[in-house]
Amino acid sequence: MKQNYSYFTHLECPKCKEEYDGSTATHLCVCGSPLLARYDLQRLKEHWSIEQLKTREPTLWRYHEVLPVLSPANRVSLGEGMTPLVHMETLGKTYELPNLYMKDEGLLPTGSFKARGAAVGVSKAKEVGVQTLAMPTNGNAGAAWALYASRAGIQAHIVMPLQTPEITKREVIAAGGTLSLIDGLIHDAGHAVSEASKEHGWYNVSTLKEPYRIEGKKTMGYEIFEQYGYHLPDVILYPTGGGVGLIGIYKAFLELKTLGWIPNDATLPRLVAVQSETCAPIVKAYEQRKTHAEVWENAETIAFGINVPKAIGDFLVLEAIYETNGCALAVTDDELLAEQKQVAEREGNWICPEGGATFAAAKKLRQSGWIQEDEHVLCLNTGMGIKYPDTVTYHDEDYLKHSITIKH
Amino acid sequence: MKQNYSYFTHLECPKCKEEYDGSTATHLCVCGSPLLARYDLQRLKEHWSIEQLKTREPTLWRYHEVLPVLSPANRVSLGEGMTPLVHMETLGKTYELPNLYMKDEGLLPTGSFKARGAAVGVSKAKEVGVQTLAMPTNGNAGAAWALYASRAGIQAHIVMPLQTPEITKREVIAAGGTLSLIDGLIHDAGHAVSEASKEHGWYNVSTLKEPYRIEGKKTMGYEIFEQYGYHLPDVILYPTGGGVGLIGIYKAFLELKTLGWIPNDATLPRLVAVQSETCAPIVKAYEQRKTHAEVWENAETIAFGINVPKAIGDFLVLEAIYETNGCALAVTDDELLAEQKQVAEREGNWICPEGGATFAAAKKLRQSGWIQEDEHVLCLNTGMGIKYPDTVTYHDEDYLKHSITIKH
Numbered sequence: 144m145k146q147n148y149s150y151f152t153h154l155e156c157p158k159c160k161e162e163y164d165g166s167t168a169t170h171l172c173v174c175g176s177p178l179l180a181r182y183d184l185q186r187l188k189e190h191w192s193i194e195q196l197k198t199r200e201p202t203l204w205r206y207h208e209v210l211p212v213l214s215p216a217n218r219v220s221l222g223e224g225m226t227p228l229v230h231m232e233t234l235g236k237t238y239e240l241p242n243l244y245m246k247d248e249g250l251l252p253t254g255s256f257k258a259r260g261a262a263v264g265v266s267k268a269k270e271v272g273v274q275t276l277a278m279p280t281n282g283n284a285g286a287a288w289a290l291y292a293s294r295a296g297i298q299a300h301i302v303m304p305l306q307t308p309e310i311t312k313r314e315v316i317a318a319g320g321t322l323s324l325i326d327g328l329i330h331d332a333g334h335a336v337s338e339a340s341k342e343h344g345w346y347n348v349s350t351l352k353e354p355y356r357i358e359g360k361k362t363m364g365y366e367i368f369e370q371y372g373y374h375l376p377d378v379i380l381y382p383t384g385g386g387v388g389l390i391g392i393y394k395a396f397l398e399l400k401t402l403g404w405i406p407n408d409a410t411l412p413r414l415v416a417v418q419s420e421t422c423a424p425i426v427k428a429y430e431q432r433k434t435h436a437e438v439w440e441n442a443e444t445i446a447f448g449i450n451v452p453k454a455i456g457d458f459l460v461l462e463a464i465y466e467t468n469g470c471a472l473a474v475t476d477d478e479l480l481a482e483q484k485q486v487a488e489r490e491g492n493w494i495c496p497e498g499g500a501t502f503a504a505a506k507k508l509r510q511s512g513w514i515q516e517d518e519h520v521l522c523l524n525t526g527m528g529i530k531y532p533d534t535v536t537y538h539d540e541d542y543l544k545h546s547i548t549i550k551h
Numbered sequence: 552m553k554q555n556y557s558y559f560t561h562l563e564c565p566k567c568k569e570e571y572d573g574s575t576a577t578h579l580c581v582c583g584s585p586l587l588a589r590y591d592l593q594r595l596k597e598h599w600s601i602e603q604l605k606t607r608e609p610t611l612w613r614y615h616e617v618l619p620v621l622s623p624a625n626r627v628s629l630g631e632g633m634t635p636l637v638h639m640e641t642l643g644k645t646y647e648l649p650n651l652y653m654k655d656e657g658l659l660p661t662g663s664f665k666a667r668g669a670a671v672g673v674s675k676a677k678e679v680g681v682q683t684l685a686m687p688t689n690g691n692a693g694a695a696w697a698l699y700a701s702r703a704g705i706q707a708h709i710v711m712p713l714q715t716p717e718i719t720k721r722e723v724i725a726a727g728g729t730l731s732l733i734d735g736l737i738h739d740a741g742h743a744v745s746e747a748s749k750e751h752g753w754y755n756v757s758t759l760k761e762p763y764r765i766e767g768k769k770t771m772g773y774e775i776f777e778q779y780g781y782h783l784p785d786v787i788l789y790p791t792g793g794g795v796g797l798i799g800i801y802k803a804f805l806e807l808k809t810l811g812w813i814p815n816d817a818t819l820p821r822l823v824a825v826q827s828e829t830c831a832p833i834v835k836a837y838e839q840r841k842t843h844a845e846v847w848e849n850a851e852t853i854a855f856g857i858n859v860p861k862a863i864g865d866f867l868v869l870e871a872i873y874e875t876n877g878c879a880l881a882v883t884d885d886e887l888l889a890e891q892k893q894v895a896e897r898e899g900n901w902i903c904p905e906g907g908a909t910f911a912a913a914k915k916l917r918q919s920g921w922i923q924e925d926e927h928v929l930c931l932n933t934g935m936g937i938k939y940p941d942t943v944t945y946h947d948e949d950y951l952k953h954s955i956t957i958k959h
Contacts, residue, residue, distance in 0.1 A: 201609035201633055221900055222635020222655060225609055229630055233704075247630060250658050252900060254937055294899025296641075305947065312950070313943040317936060319896040324950045488727040491702025492629055492660060528725060529662055530937060535721040539713065542720070542732045 150187040151211040154178040154354050168271050170352045177351035177456055180211045180358050184401040201225035203362035210263055211355050217270040219295045221252035223262045228370040233489040238506050242519040253287045255526035261287035263359030269295045277345040279332030281447050282311030289320030302332040308447055310530050350385040351456045357391045364395025375412050376519035380504050382497035383416035383425055384451035386460035393463035414469035417504040419444035425460055429471035434458055445476045446496040474503040495531055498524030558595040559619040562586040562762055576679050578760045585759035585864055588619045588766050592809045609633035611770035618671055619763050625678040627703045629660035631670045636778040641897040646914050650927040661695040663934035669695035671767030677703045685753040687740030689855050690719030697728030710740040718938050758793040759864045765799045772803025783820050784927035788912050790905035791824035791833055792859035794868035801871035822877035825912040827852035833868055837879035842866055853884045854904040882911040903939055906932030
């Protein structure tokens with residue numbers, strides 16, 4: 144039997160189970176829910192083995208069978224994927240977590256985990272014939288989509304809150320994308336994109352209104368499985384804004400069970416959604432054991448990527464947490480900045496504030512006993528610290544004064 | 552026979568052939584020349600095969616047999632290496648170079664190729680018991696060494712010209728390194744480091760005064776060999792400041808010949824040293840067929856990483872060029888910035904200005920006929936564009952005016 148490049152079959156609504164064939168540009172279900180990509184995993188199971196994976200190139204395209212892009216010719220790739228799994232031995236000692244690891248999603252094109260969603264999303268957009276796309280963003284996603292779109296020859300309209308980190312604005316401009324600023328938050332940008340897309344016929348790639356970004360993000364889950372030697376850690380902490388990464392990782396684990404690579408009765412890692420105390424809609428919903436989150440008023444945090452007052456996929460995030468016996472936890476900006484600093488000074492990696500939040504959460508959960516000392520704990524760092532220069536204070540004059548030629 | 556983790560045997564002077572055992576902190580040869588690491592490649596040849604490489608982790612440590620770190624316990628790693636080889640199909644068409652590729656060294660910890668030298672250099676420093684190191688830098692190297700040093704528990708003193716890109720200063724501070732600024736160029740910083748190191752007994756890791764950085768850099772050559780399917784391209788263009796990368800790549804190719812992985816009579820890629828017209832000591836020496844370069848007066852270029860008026864390894868760079876029938880070529884700042892822009896707009900990758908210089912050079916060499924249309928051409932991008940935000944012009948007000956909600 145012929146092996147397919149992709150085993151993608153259709154899009155399915157996780158709420159009402161309606162199906163869509165995915166051969167044309169598709170957004171939400173008629174019921175308003177995001178759609179999820181489905182594959183013929185039963186047939187794939189007969190063809191695919193872990194052994195085959197071992198000699199494939201270290202990019203997310205090594206999982207092409209479970210990605211929605213049907214033809215390799217439509218692949219828009221900058222070599223993204225297989226980011227390092229790094230042992231945080233020194234920091235782990237201070238937390239009493241000898242098995243503390245970080246997956247460093249800063250080492251992707253554009254310096255953030257958003258490259259995964261952009262690579263797969265733009266490739267699929269190219270495959271279904273999209274010529275112009277539009278997206279609201281807190282920065283990193285817009286930068287990634289603008290750059291991948293330029294590689295695909297697709298025009299990109301990117302709308303950001305005025306307060307978005309400046310480097311991501313420059314990335315959109317470098318890419319030749321069309322940048323617009325909104326004096327508001329991401330949902331205001333989302334509204335503008337929605338209106339403009341309707342008016343101009345643009346392909347709206349807002350979080351989860353476009354069903355393939357999550358497929359790019361889920362490759363984190365497949366990589367974690369490979370990097371842990373075909374096992375999984377006990378706890379995974381994820382900085383949660385729109386939550387697509389967390390939904391994607393959970394989706395990957397379920398697919399791995401269906402493929403038989405994880406035993407069907409295996410306990411999955413407890414998934415932890417980490418938010419900022421000043422923007423914590425998922426945490427609030429989790430504490431009240433709700434299945435949907437409410438809009439968070441007056442959201443504001445230095446970890447701009449998780450400044451999302453209302454996520455369209457909130458119910459999927461909460462489901463992933465409940466089903467894995469995970470939790471949702473908020474940390475303060477001071478706490479996440481303190482751990483960001485610790486990671487740089489003790490482990491040599493200048494991570495982003497959102498990444499810092501996961502370490503602050505790991506520390507707290509260890510202190511409370513929710514995480515045991517012998518557990519394998521994975522923090523997801525979603526981007527490079529150099530994209531957030533202001534998290535380090537710097538003035539030339541302070542370092543000219545202490546010139547090395549002066550004895551000290 | 553037992554397989555070693557490393558087949559490192561000693562350090563050798565490429566000028567006077569004096570040998571050093573490398574078990575303690577070692578710098579230049581007594582004759583003033585940099586030292587090169589040597590391995591028992593004949594014995595290694597019996598133990599090592601390409602086949603073994605195929606299932607190793609995608610980091611530069613896959614080549615541990617030809618790295619100087621004797622024990623894996625001394626490895627200071629953030630997961631660096633196996634950076635993507637990206638086909639530049641669209642840009643290649645405009646150059647009439649269908650086989651134009653880029654190796655993207657921006658996808659390394661700290662966002663530049665300097666991570667390779669830092670990973671191996673700091674690991675070896677740890678192995679020989681170094682507690683404090685000092686280095687002059689044009690920015691990226693200092694950032695990388697400060698961060699890897701913090702991971703190793705080594706104190707780092709980093710000295711930079713005042714004009715160094717600000718993000719790299721912040722990286723040093725984030726790492727908890729000691730930053731000093733000099734109102735001068737990199738050789739002034741080098742002088743300060745030299746004096747202070749003598750005074751305080753610090754380990755001076757200036758370019759090529761420390762013999763192991765080049766071993767990290769040479770892994771680029773091994774990766775190129777693997778990524779081209781165990782062959783090599785026809786031409787490799789490298790932005791050349793201190794030139795360690797170019798020397799390293801050449802060293803790798805010679806080692807691959809000794810290992811028998813490249814036929815002994817194979818033609819090596821023509822190595823091209825690319826410099827800025829306003830700082831081109833290697834180009835000047837090449838044009839005069841000299842074996843050493845003179846100090847370049849009043850050096851200044853936006854591609855700060857190649858603003859090196861005098862390189863201690865100049866004779867090794869020139870040897871690599873002459874031996875491979877390569878060349879050295881200068882481009883203007885306008886030319887390199889124009890190609891940096893082209894790469895972002897057509898290929899979706901915001902590269903650094905130094906990387907842009909290699910594309911400008913490829914274009915010129917194709918136009919002059921020095922590169923033929925059917926040749927396989929590889930440009931080395933040494934860092935991320937986001938480390939050079941000012942290469943893109945940006946003002947908030949320009950993008951608020953063109954808000955997406957206004958019809959256009």
